[in-house]
Amino acid sequence: MTDTVTFKIKRQDSKSSSSYWETFTIPYVPNSNVISCLMDIQANPINAKGEEVTPVVWESNCLEEVCGTCTMVINGKVRQSCSALVDQLEKPIKLEPMSKFPLVRDLVVDRTRMFSALKKVQAWVNADGYHDLGPGGRLSQEHQETAYKLSECMTCGCCVEACPQYSSGNNFLGAAAISQSRLFNMHPTAKNMAGERLDTLMQEGGIADCGNAQNCVEACPKSIPLTESIAEMGRQVSDKLWHNIFKA
Amino acid sequence: MDSHFLARRIHSLTGIVPVGLFLVYHLYLQLYLHSGAEVYNKVINGFYDSPLAIWALVIVVYIPLFFHAFFGIRLIFESSVQPSYTYFSHLLFWLQRISGIGVLLFIIAHVWNAQLGPWIAGTWGTHFEHLSSGFSDPDSGMITKAVYLLGTLGAVFHFSNGLNTFCMTWGIALTPKSQIRVRIFSIFLFFILAASALYALSAIW
Ligand code: HEM
Ligand code: SF4
Ligand code: SF4
Ligand code: FES
Secondary structure, X not given: OOOEEEEEEEEOOOOOOOOEEEEEEEEOOOOOXXXXXXHHHHHXXXXXXXXXXXXXXXXXXXXXXXXXXXXXXXXXXXXXXXXXXXXXXXXXXXXXXXXXXXXXXOOEEOOHHHHHHHHHOOOXXXXXXXXXXXXXXXXXXXXXXXXXXXXXXXXXXXXXXXXXXXXOOOOOOOHHHHHHHHXXXXXXXXXXXXXXXXXXXXXXXXXXXXXXXXXXXXXXXXOOOXXXXXXXXXXXXXXXXXXXXXXX | OOHHHHHHHHHHHHHHOOHHHHHHHHHHHHHHHHHHHHHHHHHHHHHHHOOOHHHHHHHHXXXXXXXXXXXXXXXXXXXXXXXXXXXXXHHHHHHHHHHHHHHHHHHHHXXXXXXXXXXXXXXXXXXXXXHHHHHHOOOOHHHHHHHHHHHHHHHHHHHHHHHHHHHHHOOOXXXXXXXHHHHHHHHHHHHHHHHHHHHHHHOOO
């Protein structure tokens, strides 16, 4: 092992300025991860040419791969930087911001589009008052296992970053929101709004924008069965289509 | 439900019914190439004997195919290349698009070569002789053969892989396990249809 690590970081000073690559070489620390290295660069922001520059900006929070904020493109693939161990990465380590979201600065992007998608599919349990609704029904073990897996989504954006159908030119909801609509359509109370969720999925930017490339399921750090969710919601909208044509 | 959703579903459906089924039927008819000129011409002309033949072709094949192709080209421009994600399904996703363009070019060449050309030239009816002389032409025979080979293999791939994604689009293959089963079936289908197409072509190679 060498005693330094080199990072090539794609930087951009503001929303409107142009991007540039900057190289940083920092002392190697055993068991470090990309975030801890970014902290080292922040503490001592001197690039490989020896110039003192503005510190690199990134986002992070939980540092244990559950919040999703630290997502970036590392050596060409999107993933969480807090769980990207330096020892396991090819050097020099290339860091880029996600390409599918508006850039804020350096490695920070604005993922609002993901959260708007969750609002559009009403990814919550709808309760229309404060009155006591009584105890919920008992859920089967199988139901719990499926729902638990889906509930692990942290809206990190890996799935949509890798998706060839998700771009700034369209308004595709993306795999995460489709999967969340499945989670809430199976919830005993939230499923009252199932029809509205399906209506959203049948609108522009809905499930029809998926082209079955299946990159999302490969990219998801939580191993959420996204193509199963997409197929399940494809089935639900197929039923709804049938209903709209023959029964409505 | 908006028109884009409907258009996508119609696009997906037309790929199987009727265009995909026509492809299978069409490949089946070509096996008669092995029965010689007389039988082959009789089989093909038999289809056109019906006063409805041309209507059937236009309504069942050409209009749905035209829609599928036109909308398919639109879809290709909606996708963005993600070269660093090298997964098998992702490769198939792009092969589906590339083969779509290839099949469109092939169909144009094929309809001209086998249908419109002979009609205009007034040599309609001697299909076998027309095809085999095209294949053995000393100048253009090799090109014709290559176009037919690539075109049929492209069409067979596009249909087989399309059947796979169709089952996801409509929610027929739900679980990862069933999606693998459907994929295995579609690979199997690809080899069967490709073998049938190559065998048919071998009669006039
Ligand atoms: C031999 C004629 C053709 C047949 C049998 C056929 C069949 C199919 C089938 C079954 C699908 C899958 C639909 C789905 O995933 O739900 C499909 C998809 C597709 N077809 Fe075709 N097709 C043909 C010609 C064409 C042509 C000429 C084009 C235009 C260039 C084209 C472009 C596409 C595209 C882009 C897709 C992908 C749609 C997606 O994955 O979302 N196809 N086709
Ligand atoms: S589905 Fe997976 S990849 Fe997509 S946002 Fe959720 S956790 Fe991230
Ligand atoms: S299956 Fe492919 S096209 Fe559909 S959401 Fe996932 S990555 Fe995107
Ligand atoms: S900091 Fe929360 S996932 Fe990396």
